[in-house]
Amino acid sequence: MKPSVQPVTTPHDVRRFIDVPWHIAALTAAPQWAPPLRQTVRDALDVRRNPFYRTASIALWIAERDGRPVGRIAAIENAAHNEFHGDTTGFFGFFECADDPEAATALVDAAADWLGERGLTSIQGPMSPSTNYETGLLVDGFEHPAVFMTPWNPPYYATLLEQAGMSKAKDLLAYQLTFGAAGLQLPDKFAKVADRVRADQRVTFRDIDLNHFERELATCWDIYNAAWERNWGYAPMTRDEFAHMAGELRLLVLPQFAFVAHVGDNPAAFILVVPDYNVVLRRIVNGRLFPTGAFRLLMARNRLRSGRVMALGVKREYRSTGLSALLMHEVIRRANAYGVTVAEASWILEDNALMNRPLVAMGAKEYRRWRIYEKAT
Structure with a gap:
């Protein structure tokens, strides 16, 4: 059975969206992963209280297979970014997924389609929800524990995004x-x-x-x-x-x-x-x-x-x-x-x-x- 990708439309859906990482075994079983504070994620998604959303819009989706959550993604239109840079870039963030290429591709497609419908010509990320917050997908150094306010993900995440048609835009480094x-x-x-x-x-x-x-x-x-x-x-x-x-x-x-x-x-x-x-x-x-x-x-x-x-x-x-x-x-x-x-x-x-x-x-x-x-x- 193919995975289903459903938009987040209610407060209950938002709670389910925030809860997705705890359903990804590759995260919860990894000693390097630090569980995010639910309140911090909720604030980063709060279109009413977070001033970021005065010049930005966001849409959320959850992927399910056999009735169980297997992934999530957000699409972000950051009008301030595009006005400053003079471009038409859209963004995705808050990406988490089981090792399920079908689900990952469906999530990326949902985000890309939403951005395309708004006149944006490319999708870039992960940015959750911008470069001023948690940014990037870990591609090297998986053995090291995540440090405060930096993302950790298992190695297969990169393969999922590449199979969904994405390629490198830029790398970000950490020094010890x-x-x-x-x-x-x-x-x-x-x-x-x-x-x-x-x-x-x-x-x-x-x-x-x-x-x-x-x-x-x-x-x-x-x-x-x-x-x-x-x-x-x-x-x-x-x-x-x-x-x-x-x-x-x-x-x-x-x-x-x-x-x-x-x-x-x-x-x-x-x-x-x-x-x-x-x-x-x-x-x-x-x-x-x-x-x-x-x-x-x-x-x-x-x-x-x-x-x-x-x-x-x-x-x-x-x-x-x-x-x-x-x-x-x-x-x-x-x-x-x-x-x-x-x-x-x-x-x-x-x-x-x-x-x-x-x-x-x-x-x-x-x-x-x-x-x-x-x-x-």
Whole structure:
């Protein structure tokens, strides 16, 4: 019997859509997988409350075989992305599937058809729901546990998408950063640059003050737009969307690992490193915050000694000054002082030489890779 693909139309359907990963044995049996928080997925799909959907539309489908869910997919029209880039690209995300090529192809076709009917000429993803959220399909490094807010999937997912007619658009990289005496070391050349920048340009670092959240939000949003706007796949974020995402992370951030670099009086860069809460999420097997999940996360915040470099943005006018080297020097210093053992830097575009070369020079190892797929609608 062929799989059936049904659109999600009711709140009950949304709950079933969120529940699909727990029906995929290749996920639930894998120690590398961290069950997503159901509330986080629900928020990412919430067209009424999430500001992303003020300029975007989404449609959802669930695939079933013999009455049991075997997969899901979302199709996303991101008007802000297409207006900024001047193209007609549609997106898919939230893709999960059993090793069922018929079901996967039917899901991709449903998403592509929906986007094509809206005048979009290609489909690209996974983006759940944009590059500002979970992005990419893991294609290398399956043996490593997923780090906070990064996707993990079994190897057969790539085959499913390729059999559905999709091909590579771009790869995203993750580097493993180790700290301590035998960990990352800034090469002499970079260390000299960092020292010169600190002396010549009056560079100072300031921890983000969560007691002045609105002020800090405005500073980081300005740097974000200036630092990322020319990146491949950049999806503009309104201030409301940026504030919504920052509000979700507010209680999880350690202030000493969320800091702004000033050149003189001017905010020039910011960096955000978050603890790897997946260490805790793997123990919240049902993905529910309550009754004890939220308490576990907050209690772990100051105990975790692994993390993820989620964002490192430098305004374009400061990129040739060596400020990036100084930022990495400061991250290493703070990580060693705090007792961090390991962290991941992700996602980094495979052709972003300004980020990849310094990381390799410091001894960071590429250890995971995600792929963005695309095809014509």
